[in-house]
Amino acid sequence: MQLQLSRSTILKFGLIPIIAFAFLPQFLSLYLLGTLTIALYFSVFAMSWDLLFGYSGEVNFGPTFLIGVGAYTAALFNVNTGLPVVICIILGTSVAVIAGLLLVAPALRLRGPYFGLITLVSVLILDQVITIFAQYTGGEIGLSLPGTLAASNQVNYYLALVFMVVSAVIFLAIASSPIGLILQAGAQDPIAAESLGFNLTKYKVLAFGVSAFFSGLAGALLVFYLGTASVSVVVSISVVLQIIIAVIIGGRRSIIGPILGSLFIILTGQWLQYLGQLDYAVVSLFALIILLFFPDGIAGMLLRKA
Amino acid sequence: MQVAFQILINGFIISSIYALGAVGFSLIFGTAGILNLAHGAFLVLSAMVAWFFISAFKLPLAAGIALGVLSAVIFSYLLFFLVVHPLDRSKKIPKEEKEVFILTATLLCSMIIQGLLDYTFGSTPIVIAPFTPGVVRISNISITYNEVILALASLAIIGLLYLLINRTKTGKLLLAASMSHTGLALMGVELKKVYILLWGIYGLLTGVSGVLLASFLGASASSVPDLTGLAFSIVVLGGLGSITGSFFASYIIGYLGTITAYLISPSYTTLPAFFVLILILFIKPRGLFGRF
Numbered sequence: 001m002q003l004q005l006s007r008s009t010i011l012k013f014g015l016i017p018i019i020a021f022a023f024l025p026q027f028l029s030l031y032l033l034g035t036l037t038i039a040l041y042f043s044v045f046a047m048s049w050d051l052l053f054g055y056s057g058e059v060n061f062g063p064t065f066l067i068g069v070g071a072y073t074a075a076l077f078n079v080n081t082g083l084p085v086v087i088c089i090i091l092g093t094s095v096a097v098i099a100g101l102l103l104v105a106p107a108l109r110l111r112g113p114y115f116g117l118i119t120l121v122s123v124l125i126l127d128q129v130i131t132i133f134a135q136y137t138g139g140e141i142g143l144s145l146p147g148t149l150a151a152s153n154q155v156n157y158y159l160a161l162v163f164m165v166v167s168a169v170i171f172l173a174i175a176s177s178p179i180g181l182i183l184q185a186g187a188q189d190p191i192a193a194e195s196l197g198f199n200l201t202k203y204k205v206l207a208f209g210v211s212a213f214f215s216g217l218a219g220a221l222l223v224f225y226l227g228t229a230s231v232s233v234v235v236s237i238s239v240v241l242q243i244i245i246a247v248i249i250g251g252r253r254s255i256i257g258p259i260l261g262s263l264f265i266i267l268t269g270q271w272l273q274y275l276g277q278l279d280y281a282v283v284s285l286f287a288l289i290i291l292l293f294f295p296d297g298i299a300g301m302l303l304r305k306a
Numbered sequence: 307m308q309v310a311f312q313i314l315i316n317g318f319i320i321s322s323i324y325a326l327g328a329v330g331f332s333l334i335f336g337t338a339g340i341l342n343l344a345h346g347a348f349l350v351l352s353a354m355v356a357w358f359f360i361s362a363f364k365l366p367l368a369a370g371i372a373l374g375v376l377s378a379v380i381f382s383y384l385l386f387f388l389v390v391h392p393l394d395r396s397k398k399i400p401k402e403e404k405e406v407f408i409l410t411a412t413l414l415c416s417m418i419i420q421g422l423l424d425y426t427f428g429s430t431p432i433v434i435a436p437f438t439p440g441v442v443r444i445s446n447i448s449i450t451y452n453e454v455i456l457a458l459a460s461l462a463i464i465g466l467l468y469l470l471i472n473r474t475k476t477g478k479l480l481l482a483a484s485m486s487h488t489g490l491a492l493m494g495v496e497l498k499k500v501y502i503l504l505w506g507i508y509g510l511l512t513g514v515s516g517v518l519l520a521s522f523l524g525a526s527a528s529s530v531p532d533l534t535g536l537a538f539s540i541v542v543l544g545g546l547g548s549i550t551g552s553f554f555a556s557y558i559i560g561y562l563g564t565i566t567a568y569l570i571s572p573s574y575t576t577l578p579a580f581f582v583l584i585l586i587l588f589i590k591p592r593g594l595f596g597r598f
Contacts, residue, residue, distance in 0.1 A: 053406075057402075057403075057406070059406055059409065106584075106587065106588065109588070109591050110587060110591050111591075112405065113341050113409075113542065113546060114542055114546075114587060114591060114592070114593070116409075117538055117539065117542045117583070117587075118584060118587060120535065120538070121539070121580045121583060121584060124535065124576070124580060125577065125580050125581075128574075128576065128577055131573075132573070132574070187402070188400075188402050189402075237531050241413065241417060244410060244413065245414070248410060278421055278422075278425050279421075280417055280420070280421045281417065281418045281420070281421025281422055281425070282421075284414045284415075284417040284418045284421065285414075285418050287414050288389070288411060288414040288415065288418065291393075291407065291410065291411055291414065292389065292392060292393065292396075292411070295396070295398050295399045295407065296398070
């Protein structure tokens with residue numbers, strides 16, 4: 001699916017929802033507002049993943065490696081030093097970018113499943129390292145942070161909203177620029193793209209850098225919003241699966257899709273909680289049906305009609 | 307000295323069981339080109355179904371195992387007919403994205419099966435009762451008969467698979483499928499029949515290895531991702547599409563884990579294997595014996 005970014009599309013899928021979201025805190029309970037704040041950060045995770053999966057065709061099973069590195073670096077600085085929260089977030093993001101550049105090294109050498117495994121292993125190693133160094137990282141219980149982003153729920157919500165919108169604009173700009181096209185060309189036929197004279201390595205490194213930057217930043221912001229850094233929220237494999245499902249349900253290679261998918265998965269997750277252990281199975285089943293019958297996801301259905 | 311001997315024997319047992327667990331994953335990738343990320347779910351499914359019928363209905367061990375294996379075969383066909391085949395045929399998905407779509411779909415199936423298992427049988431880990439009681443002693447080291455049986459049965463089944471692939475007409479079909487699907491179709495073989503055969507063998511193999519694994523390690527719904535990860539690591543390390551490679555890789559991963567457990571700490575068992583995996587993929591990007 002190729003996005004047609006006409007003015008009316010931008011209006012319909014950009015401005016109107018943003019205005020609607022800006023007024024939401026007036027109507028929602030504090031609990032729902034909190035859930036929505038998490039969903040907004042989650043959208044950034046999903047968009048970062050979509051840039052690698054949808055555009056450069058890399059099946060990255062390790063988005064939480066970048067998210068987790070960003071989140072835990074920021075958290076550890078906050079706990080162990082007297083640095084202000086903003087500096088901790090900047091440090092977390094920088095370390096996540098470095099981690100992303102480390103991850104790109106195998107990506108340039110390995111194809112498909114081999115790369116997928118390396119990224120999966122990176123998450124498993126991070127998970128184990130956090131558990132092993134439990135006296136510093138809080139292990140499975142998590143690390144509570146002295147610093148916070150903002151005390152008020154409304155302020156937190158608006159921070160997340162602004163962050164999400166700014167990220168989405170940057171991702172859309174990258175995706176619809178020549179860089180996005182070259183990444184897609186490289187995913188479809190690397191040899192043909194390189195023989196046209198494009199240095200794919202450069203663009204892949206760029207895509208990984210951008211993805212790592214936003215993953216790390218969103219991870220760091222999320223733990224400061226929640227007040228704790230824990231494996232089950234920013235590292236574990238089930239978070240990876242949720243990100244993948246969000247992108248598939250929403251519609252890959254569309255940037256807007258992952259946002260819709262994230263909102264969908266986090267909000268339905270809340271509604272489906274009464275199903276107990278079955279909630280995951282139901283969401284997965286739903287994602288599977290979308291994958292089978294509407295491979296372009298929710299965004300694909302909406303934009304086709306538009 | 308005694309520790310070395312213990313590592314040698316225990317490593318051999320666990321590696322042999324790993325090998326059986328990974329061989330099915332390797333087979334289905336090598337011949338159908340499908341990376342089945344629901345592999346771990348199939349292993350746990352057959353183990354839990356077998357355990358359920360043995361403990362709840364007091365069925366004899368063999369009958370329970372047969373039902374467990376049957377459930378794996380049924381789910382294997384469900385996966386093929388409802389998910390893999392339709393995606394493969396779908397015109398809405400561009401050809402170069404099919405692989406990624408099938409991969410993601412199997413991952414989703416894995417989560418569905420895991421959720422269903424958790425819901426139906428609960429989250430407590432189960433253990434399949436030992437096949438025979440008793441302990442054999444070799445100079446101060448005691449091994450249960452069950453472990454010996456598990457290791458030998460695993461090797462025997464892998465041996466049978468080897469004979470099936472290399473010595474029978476059916477095996478020739480599978481070998482041909484692993485080389486070229488188009489070529490096979492041009493020789494007048496209906497590809498769908500080969501797939502049906504393949505997914506049947508896959509279900510059988512995975513069902514049996516699930517039961518054997520659970521008899522040694524136990525099984526629970528939450529061990530699904532770990533088992534898939536283990537099979538994935540072994541098969542990639544050995545090289546995708548090479549069953550021989552997977553066989554040797556099982557021993558590397560199995561022994562590394564055992565050595566770490568004995569010499570360092572049981573809680574670090576998986577870590578060295580991961581580092582070795584990354585290292586080997588850096589040196590040989592297609593695994594030890596890879597074709598793809």
